[in-house]
Amino acid sequence: MEKWIAALRSQGYKVTPQRRVVIEALKQGDKFATAQQVLEAVRQRFPEMSLDTVYRNLSLLVELGLVHEVRTKGRDGNFFEIAVTGHHHHTVCLQCGKAECLDFCPIHEQDLARAEVGGFKITAHSLEFYGYCADCRKVG
Amino acid sequence: MEKWIAALRSQGYKVTPQRRVVIEALKQGDKFATAQQVLEAVRQRFPEMSLDTVYRNLSLLVELGLVHEVRTKGRDGNFFEIAVTGHHHHTVCLQCGKAECLDFCPIHEQDLARAEVGGFKITAHSLEFYGYCADCRKVG
DNA sequence: ATCGCTGCAAACAGTTTGCAGTCCA
DNA sequence: TGGACTGCAAACTGTTTGCAGCGAT
Numbered sequence: 001m002e003k004w005i006a007a008l009r010s011q012g013y014k015v016t017p018q019r020r021v022v023i024e025a026l027k028q029g030d031k032f033a034t035a036q037q038v039l040e041a042v043r044q045r046f047p048e049m050s051l052d053t054v055y056r057n058l059s060l061l062v063e064l065g066l067v068h069e070v071r072t073k074g075r076d077g078n079f080f081e082i083a084v085t086g087h088h089h090h091t092v093c094l095q096c097g098k099a100e101c102l103d104f105c106p107i108h109e110q111d112l113a114r115a116e117v118g119g120f121k122i123t124a125h126s127l128e129f130y131g132y133c134a135d136c137r138k139v140g
Numbered sequence: 141m142e143k144w145i146a147a148l149r150s151q152g153y154k155v156t157p158q159r160r161v162v163i164e165a166l167k168q169g170d171k172f173a174t175a176q177q178v179l180e181a182v183r184q185r186f187p188e189m190s191l192d193t194v195y196r197n198l199s200l201l202v203e204l205g206l207v208h209e210v211r212t213k214g215r216d217g218n219f220f221e222i223a224v225t226g227h228h229h230h231t232v233c234l235q236c237g238k239a240e241c242l243d244f245c246p247i248h249e250q251d252l253a254r255a256e257v258g259g260f261k262i263t264a265h266s267l268e269f270y271g272y273c274a275d276c277r278k279v280g
Numbered sequence: 281a282t283c284g285c286t287g288c289a290a291a292c293a294g295t296t297t298g299c300a301g302t303c304c305a
Numbered sequence: 306t307g308g309a310c311t312g313c314a315a316a317c318t319g320t321t322t323g324c325a326g327c328g329a330t
Binding site for chain 2: 308309310311312313314321
């Protein structure tokens with residue numbers, strides 16, 4: 001049993017073919033995919049699939065922590081990445097839009113404690129490093 | 141001479157009435173403002189002002205580091221904040237959308253060095269802490 | 281059988297862009 | 306004067322929503 005399917009089931013969500021195939025698409029495609037790319041991948045096996053269902057399921061999966069969302073600043077929307085590893089962050093190239101995973105999170109417990117001022121309770125944080133990848137630096 | 145006007149001028153950008161009034165609006169309004177709120181504020185003194193000019197100027201100011209942009213995840217778009225202090229980050233309440241400034245940045249030199257793998261050159265980073273503010277925690 | 285999920289279609293918002301005229305430097 | 310900037314209008318894209326029917330449990 002796949003962990004993602006099991007997680008859905010255990011939290012009371014139905015396991016529909018559409019949900020299975022979204023998860024499959026994220027697992028088998030490139031590391032990152034936009035909602036549109038997920039739709040294209042999914043339609044190879046499921047031509048009826050609609051974009052709104054992709055969005056609905058991606059949102060759900062992100063909410064459940066089963067998928068990570070990467071804010072790209074690009075015009076194609078954010079990237080989605082199946083959560084095979086734990087919490088981490090990414091670099092995003094402002095030129096070509098390519099993203100890469102980092103293997104660490106620089107936010108530590110003491111930072112969270114320091115940021116929880118005035119009764120604010122932190123439940124998540126979002127961090128991206130923006131810049132230019134090696135390829136784009138060579139060109140321009 | 142205001143630092144923002146001076147910065148525009150020194151970098152070869154023209155100082156138009158629209159630019160002045162956008163800066164004024166950000167300085168005098170609430171700490172954070174959406175593009176729409178900037179437009180409304182600006183139109184009190186400059187009724188002809190158009191939303192696209194607001195966007196163009198906000199984008200420019202953000203690019204020059206004269207304004208900070210806060211990614212809110214809300215439906216009203218991001219917040220903009222005049223850069224009176226240096227680089228810092230924010231908490232954003234996922235319930236009411238309220239943002240607050242933090243007075244520190246948890247990303248240190250060694251983190252940047254560690255993240256610059258494979259020839260990637262970091263030029264900026266974006267970090268928000270999401271959660272629930274004291275008020276929203278009382279209610280819900 | 282139920283209630284969540286889906287597809288369809290339409291709406292929606294924030295943002296961007298082309299263009300012709302304006303105006304700061 | 307001239308290139309940057311503006312306003313107008315329209316388009317564009319990513320995303321969300323209402324609704325009726327379908328299907329996983």
